[in-house]
Amino acid sequence: xxxxxxxxxxxxxxxxxxxxxxxxxxxxxxxxxxxxxxxxxxxxxxxxxxxxxxxxxxxxxxxxxxxxxxxxxxxxxxxxxxxxxxxxxxxxxxxxxxxxxxxxxxxxxxxxxxxxxxxxxxxxxxxxxxxxxxxxxxxxxxxxxxxxxxxxxxxxxxxxxxxxxxxxxxxxxxxxxxxxxxxxxxxxxxxxxxxxxxxxxxxxxxxxxxxxxxxxxxxxxxxxxxxxxxxxxxxxxxxxxxxxxxx
Ligand code: GLN
Numbered sequence: 263x264x265x266x267x268x269x270x271x272x273x274x275x276x277x278x279x280x281x282x283x284x285x286x287x288x289x290x291x292x293x294x295x296x297x298x299x300x301x302x303x304x305x306x307x308x309x310x311x312x313x314x315x316x317x318x319x320x321x322x323x324x325x326x327x328x329x330x331x332x333x334x335x336x337x338x339x340x341x342x343x344x345x346x347x348x349x350x351x352x353x354x355x356x357x358x359x360x361x362x363x364x365x366x367x368x369x370x371x372x373x374x375x376x377x378x379x380x381x382x383x384x385x386x387x388x389x390x391x392x393x394x395x396x397x398x399x400x401x402x403x404x405x406x407x408x409x410x411x412x413x414x415x416x417x418x419x420x421x422x423x424x425x426x427x428x429x430x431x432x433x434x435x436x437x438x439x440x441x442x443x444x445x446x447x448x449x450x451x452x453x454x455x456x457x458x459x460x461x462x463x464x465x466x467x468x469x470x471x472x473x474x475x476x477x478x479x480x481x482x483x484x485x486x487x488x489x490x491x492x493x494x495x496x497x498x499x500x501x502x503x504x505x506x507x508x509x
Contacts, residue, residue, distance in 0.1 A: 264296065264297050264298060264477070265297065265298040265299070265300065265480070266288075266292060266297060266298070266299050266300070266317045266318060266473065266476045266477070266480075267300050267302070267315065267316045267317050267318070268285065268288065268299065268300065268301045268302070268316060268317065268318045268319075268320060269301075269302050269303075269304055269311060269313065269316040269318070269319045269320070270282070270285050270301055270302070270303050270304070270320045271303075271304045271305070271319060271320065271321045271336075271339075271359075272304070272305050272306070272321060272322070272324075272328075272332050272336075272359075273285075273303050273305065273322070274303075274305050275305065275306075275324055275328045275331060275332055276321055276322040276323055276324035276328055276329075276332065276356075276358055276359055277322050277323075277324070278322065278323040278324055278325070278356075278357065278358070278417070278458055279323070279415060279417075279458035279459065279460065280458070280459075280460050281322030281323055281356050281357075281458055281460055281461075282322060282460070283459075283460035283462070283463055284320065284322070284354070284356070284460045284461060284462045284463075285301055285320060287460065287462040287463055287469050288318075288462065288469055288472065288473065289301060291466070291469050291470065291473060291490060292473060294488075294490055295487060295488045295490070297473070297477070302316075305332075305335075306331070306332060306335045307335075310338070310339070310342065311342070312342070313339070313342035313343050313345065313346035313351065314342070314345055314346040314349050314351060316346065316351055317351060317352060317476035317479065317480065318351065318352045318353075318354060318472060318476055319343065319346060319347075319351055319352070319353050319354070320354045320355075320359075321353075321354075321355050321356065321358075321359030321362070321363075322356045322357070322358070322359055323356040323357030323358040323359060323360075323456075323458060324357075324358040324359075325358070326367075326369045326370075326375075326387075326419075328358065329358045329361070329362060329367060329375055330373070330375055333362070333375045333376065336362060336378065337376060337378070339378075340378045340379075343378060343380070344378065344380055347380060347451065347452070350451055350479050351451065352451045352452070352453075352472055352475050352476055352479075353380075353451065353452045353453075353454070354452075354453050354454075354472060355447075355452070355453070355454040355455070356454075356455060356456075356457070356458060356461065357416075357417075357418055357455075357456050357458065359454070360422075360446070360447065360454035360455060360456065361377065361385040361420050361422065362375065362377045362378065363377060363378050363380045363381055363452075363454065364377045364379070364380075364381050364382070364383040364384050364385060364422070364424075365377050365379050365381075365382065365383070365384040365424075366384050366385070367384075367385045367386075367387070367420055368384075368385070368386045368387060369387050369419075370387045370388065370389055370390075370391050370419055372389075381447060381452075381454075382424050382426070383422050383423060383424040383425045383447060384422070384423055384424055385420040385421060385422045385423070386420065386421055386423070387419040387420050387421070388419050388421065388440075391419065393419070393440070394417060394418065394419045395416050395417070395418050395419075395435070395436035395437075395439075395440055395456070396416065396417045397415070397416065397417075397435055397436075398413065398414070398415055398416075398434065398435060398502065398506055399413070399414050399415065399416045399432065399434060399435030399436065399437065399445065399456070399457060400412070400413050400432075400433040400434040400435065400502075400503050400506055400507060401414075401429065401430035401431060401432055401433060401435075401437065401445045401446070401457075402430050402431045402433055403429050403430030403431075403448070404430075405467050405468065405471050406467070406470075406471055406474075408467070410465075410467045411433065411499075411503055412430060412457070412461075412464075412465045412467070412468065412499075413457075413459070413464050413465065413499050413502050413503055413506075414455070414456075414457025414458060414459040414461050414464065414465070415457065415458045415459050416435055416436060416437075416456040416457060416458070417458070418456055421438070421439040421440065422438040422439060423438075423439070425438055425444065425446075425447050427447060427448050427449060428444035428445060428446055428447060428448060429444075429445055429446025429447060429448040429453060429454070429455050430444070430445050430446060430448075431443060431444060431445075432444060432445050433507060434503075434506040434507055436456075437456065438456070445457070450475070451475060453468065453471075453472065463495070464495060464498065464499045464502075465495075465499065466490070466492045466495050466496070470487055473487060474487055
């Protein structure tokens with residue numbers, strides 16, 4: 263079936279640095295290939311959806327306050343999201359969304375926001391609010407058997423511990439913790455990252471990995487995506503990477 267169904271959660275609350283743009287990128291790259299892309303939104307007070315009916319669940323980033331606001335509602339979705347994940351629905355998670363799929367996020371005041379505990383990592387913010395990981399970030403990741411340098415922008419106080427399968431190795435910036443060697447969390451059907459940007463606008467390989475995963479899962483066969491002309495995206499990214507790594 264040439265169609266992808268997406269659930270974008272808390273778009274009204276978790277949308278730092280244009281994180282919602284990631285869904286525009288997925289939808290654009292699908293459209294260019296004649297793949298239908300249906301995006302539904304879910305937020306506090308929405309009717310409980312059938313999470314397993316979606317190919318992709320997306321959650322963006324947000325400040326501590328927004329994370330607190332959505333936390334009670336998110337916990338109510340735990341069973342549905344966990345079942346969907348176990349059935350193979352793809353989870354794409356940015357920053358605050360990334361943190362809340364782990365065991366917990368403890369903010370700078372020591373207030374603990376429960377995560378869904380889907381993964382073993384946990385996040386603790388530095389008590390000193392001035393100590394944040396802020397700035398551009400470049401990581402080297404292995405995606406579809408290829409090594410790709412991915413660029414983004416991070417801004418988090420949270421220090422994520424206990425990640426065993428990171429998204430990539432940090433070439434510039436902080437990553438999961440201050441001056442960490444690794445960034446994000448990666449599984450076949452999960453990409454979680456601190457990279458805003460929005461991340462997918464600069465990194466077409468990640469978008470295509472997600473699209474490809476969803477189509478393969480639906481069709482049960484290995485789908486080959488039509489190549490798109492990504493010269494502009496890749497050139498822009500390279501300018502940024504060169505600027506950061508060559509200085
Ligand atoms: N509130 C979290 C932190 O500061 C997440 C921030 C974000 O989503 N950029 O660690």
